[in-house]
Amino acid sequence: MSQLQRRLAEFAKARDWEQYHTPKNLAAALSVEAGELVEIFQWLTPEESGRVMERPETAHRVEDEVADVLSYLLQFCEVLGVDVLKALAAKIERNEKRFPTTGSGHSMK
Numbered sequence: 001m002s003q004l005q006r007r008l009a010e011f012a013k014a015r016d017w018e019q020y021h022t023p024k025n026l027a028a029a030l031s032v033e034a035g036e037l038v039e040i041f042q043w044l045t046p047e048e049s050g051r052v053m054e055r056p057e058t059a060h061r062v063e064d065e066v067a068d069v070l071s072y073l074l075q076f077c078e079v080l081g082v083d084v085l086k087a088l089a090a091k092i093e094r095n096e097k098r099f100p101t102t103g104s105g106h107s108m109k
Contacts, residue, residue, distance in 0.1 A: 001085060004074060005074045005075070005077070008071060008075050008078070009075070009078055012075070021075055023076065023079055023080055026072055026075050026076040026079060027076060029072045030069060030072040030073055030076060033065060033071075033072055034069050036065050036068070037062070037065035040052065040058060040061055040062055040065065
């Protein structure tokens, strides 16, 4: 993960884009890319959405948008000094305490 963050930082630096990579701009870009991912699924039925990766043209679009979302998320974390894996592990731990299992495997609140 840190290697990918370094590559992204070097890519931006080589193009003098660092000046634009503020937390606000990166959060906005992340939101836009997430919206583009949602757009792929906008009018699909649940069944169709479950099969989206079976069609090469939509699979390619999904993969590109996932990459864009992750790219901006990693850049956002880099700029703010957030360890994304540590943050995720901590959040999972909090959720496990907040939403304990009921034994049935399904716990919804």
